[in-house]
Amino acid sequence: MEKKPELCRVDDALSILVGKWKPIILLHLLQKGTLRFSELKRSLPGITQKMLTNQLRELEEEDIISRKVYPQVPPKVEYSITKYGKTLEPILEAMHEWGTKHTLHKKNKVNSKASS
Amino acid sequence: MEKKPELCRVDDALSILVGKWKPIILLHLLQKGTLRFSELKRSLPGITQKMLTNQLRELEEEDIISRKVYPQVPPKVEYSITKYGKTLEPILEAMHEWGTKHTLHKKNKVNSKASS
DNA sequence: TCCTTTAGTATCTTTTTGTATACTATATCA
DNA sequence: TGATATAGTATACAAAAAGATACTAAAGGA
Numbered sequence: 001m002e003k004k005p006e007l008c009r010v011d012d013a014l015s016i017l018v019g020k021w022k023p024i025i026l027l028h029l030l031q032k033g034t035l036r037f038s039e040l041k042r043s044l045p046g047i048t049q050k051m052l053t054n055q056l057r058e059l060e061e062e063d064i065i066s067r068k069v070y071p072q073v074p075p076k077v078e079y080s081i082t083k084y085g086k087t088l089e090p091i092l093e094a095m096h097e098w099g100t101k102h103t104l105h106k107k108n109k110v111n112s113k114a115s116s
Numbered sequence: 117m118e119k120k121p122e123l124c125r126v127d128d129a130l131s132i133l134v135g136k137w138k139p140i141i142l143l144h145l146l147q148k149g150t151l152r153f154s155e156l157k158r159s160l161p162g163i164t165q166k167m168l169t170n171q172l173r174e175l176e177e178e179d180i181i182s183r184k185v186y187p188q189v190p191p192k193v194e195y196s197i198t199k200y201g202k203t204l205e206p207i208l209e210a211m212h213e214w215g216t217k218h219t220l221h222k223k224n225k226v227n228s229k230a231s232s
Numbered sequence: 233t234c235c236t237t238t239a240g241t242a243t244c245t246t247t248t249t250g251t252a253t254a255c256t257a258t259a260t261c262a
Numbered sequence: 263t264g265a266t267a268t269a270g271t272a273t274a275c276a277a278a279a280a281g282a283t284a285c286t287a288a289a290g291g292a
Binding site for chain 1 (some may be wrong): 124218
């Protein structure tokens, strides 16, 4: 671990990943490479169009994903993970692994409190 | 990488780490093990007492840190990283490493746009 | 002619986060 | 006697993130 927390660069990665739907959007794009807007929407039950657009725009802004518009009617827009975006994969993987391993931790704490 | 984004557990880790001061607080505690409230405050220029208390409470709630009160006047309260909290270290490390490596990426993008 | 599809935008409201500022108790020190 | 240090709480406010809902264009099909 870095010996100088004051030089902390954790927030650089964190600020890109923070957003209610960003991690799951990235997981889908990392898995499939490219997805249409409507495919993403169908993959994310509960998301509104506004939120999806908004999260995609922010990821695009950071050069994590790219957007390709096909001049058709009805419109077709494809989103792909960029090379740079792929560098986030180890972080997402680490968090997913952690989450999978420790899902029960909090629950156990709550239960042991509740039963005391 | 997990092949089923719909079983995504990334948010479990993310929700613990999200908070303006949490990562840096954790880095300090991971480095030193234990710190007093006032030591933490001095280590975090710009943080208000309310925010520090608040972030510490949330981390304590998640069992990432523990709080020990010494019955003295003036009061003394020590915060330590828990064993469970230490399991977050690889994630923080991955993010810090990513941030360090890619700090220049965005800047370069902005510059190349600005100069076009 | 009207309905459907796609990928959005525009508004408004609610919820969540973060900031600013003032206040507290109590032992010790000058 | 009055200032200082510690670890907070209380209150009000501002800003950011998220949610709900309605609206758009334009080709193709029934």
